[in-house]
Amino acid sequence: MRVGVIGGGPAGIIAAGFAGSRGIDVTLIEKNNRLGKKLFITGKGRCNITNASPIDDFFDNIITNSQFLYSGFYSFTNEDIIKLLESYGLKVKIERGNRVFPVSDKSSDVIKTLEKFLLANNVKVLLNKTVKDIENIGDKFIVKFKDENIEKFDKIIIATGGKSYPATGSTGDGYDFAKKFGHKIKTLRPSLVPMELEEDWVKDIQGLSLKNVKLISTVANNEVHEEFGEMIFTHYGISGPIVLSMSNVINKHSDKEIRLFIDLKPALSKEKLDKRVLRDFQKFSNRQIKNGLDELLPQKLIPLIIDIASINGTKAIHQITKEERLKIVETIKNLPLTFKDFRPIKEAIVTSGGVSTNEIDPSTMESKIVPGLFFGGEIIDVDGLTGGYNLQIAYSTGYLAGMNV
Known part of the structure; x- marks a missing residue:
């Protein structure tokens, strides 16, 4: 089975890595020349990895559709992402407000660690590849690129982010793909802005x-x-x-x-x-x-x-x-x-709104409309406060998609 993951941010990386850990042939597709471009600027370049508060407290910090995240947060917790990163050599520290950062204060170190995770799980990474369209023909998903090449997959995970910080690649492409597959997109608004x-x-x-x-x-x-x-x-x-x-x-x-x-x-x-x-x-x-x-x-x-x-x-x-x-x-x-x-959505830390949670299975992140289509991260209509909560949403939803694809 071949799985395509569109979007090389935290949700896409975690989804691809865990799918690969199951022996699946996984290809991670990223339009930029490197992975984690938005992750690189989070926490003012230091990367607020997650929050060290008890996982039960996370729901008080999720403003939109917190109940949708119960399976995700308890399946892959803040402790789990810390253990994962530490297992590949990253050292972390806890600061004010239980914010978790790399000891080095360099977001690039977090990205390098996640790349080791992908490599260890045999994930094929395609950089500088912009997806123009996705079609579902028979039992296959046909991914068409702007360079006119195509890739065929049995399953697809869309983790393209929102519309905030478009210079990092978050230009809202995923919403167009989701709409084409029949999904409702809740009104997009700037959040943490x-x-x-x-x-x-x-x-x-x-x-x-x-x-x-x-x-x-x-x-x-x-x-x-x-x-x-x-x-x-x-x-x-x-x-x-x-x-x-x-x-x-x-x-x-x-x-x-x-x-x-x-x-x-x-x-x-x-x-x-x-x-x-x-x-x-x-x-x-x-x-x-x-x-x-x-x-x-x-x-x-x-x-x-x-x-x-x-x-x-x-x-x-x-x-x-x-x-x-x-x-x-x-x-x-x-x-x-x-x-x-x-301020404009391009200046927002995250995008509020996105693919309706009513149309996604909260325990697997699979579309209820199109079998074999999965979502992860900011593209979904869930968002939280500052402090590492939005990145944890990305990891937890990405994990569910990767483990259930």
């Missing part, structure tokens, strides 16, 4: 990084999610860890009114923050208000807070009324941001 804001003042504070703040989102005036941690202002809006994670949740609501708020002092209640502001006011009573919050807020934010609270920045602190002080407190606890849009 920065956000654009309507406010012009973001350009004045671009580069300002905030730590230990809370980002809150509302949809149609109902609070839907909050994230705590770090973020940064950019020339177009906001980015950073909590912004990316927030995008994964609210991208499902992009057709509704989305509003964002920053709590700059989440550790303090409004009452405690008011007392803190009052102490600063007493300390700097003769200063202008624009110079009286230096010990509480980043310098760049002070004029903004005062302006949003509708207070004259040149007003002396001892002239500030209680009502004005409470306005300042309220603004610090609920700095309003007007959501405009997500």
Whole structure:
């Protein structure tokens, strides 16, 4: 039996390697001149391999169709991928948030290790081969390449990724192949992506990084999610860890009114923050208000807070009324941001949406529509938060496809 695996990312590599471990004749097809091109840039070039949290906790970090992944996650766990990589010589370490990285901090070392896995399992690798079309004729899958050559396979695994970072080869080809075979494609949206804001003042504070703040989102005036941690202002809006994670949740609501708020002092209640502001006011009573919050807020934010609270920045602190002080407190606890849009999908870490999970067997990754057709990784309508969860989706679904093809 011949098996073709289309896509040389983490899902395709794991699928091909495990299929090959069963003595199957496997060919891995990759359009780039090397494997793992997107894997190479993950974790800022360090490759956040997976997460070391208990596998039970993974489901809380999968935003889309987490139940679909039960078989995958328990069949091939985070511990399994670590053991696999270690068995081929890669040393790993665990960092903040249980993120797992190679000790070398080089994603290229992870790719080299996966290539050893392929070699050990006799997988034939075709590089620089772009698939133009796949046809199912009789009991064969005919793969047609752009150079007009063809390959015939008994089974096919499509692991072509999503549409994020198209320069790495993730150009959405797999969705076209899946649609041709009759599969529904759930709406593709950018996920783990920065956000654009309507406010012009973001350009004045671009580069300002905030730590230990809370980002809150509302949809149609109902609070839907909050994230705590770090973020940064950019020339177009906001980015950073909590912004990316927030995008994964609210991208499902992009057709509704989305509003964002920053709590700059989440550790303090409004009452405690008011007392803190009052102490600063007493300390700097003769200063202008624009110079009286230096010990509480980043310098760049002070004029903004005062302006949003509708207070004259040149007003002396001892002239500030209680009502004005409470306005300042309220603004610090609920700095309003007007959501405009997500950055383009090409800038997203992952693609949300994809081949409908209703049409894939969750225990094998085989199509329920076309026997012998399998899927793995980001092409499927599943995605999670940052921290190694999306790569684990790739390994786990790839494993099931490779072991069941």
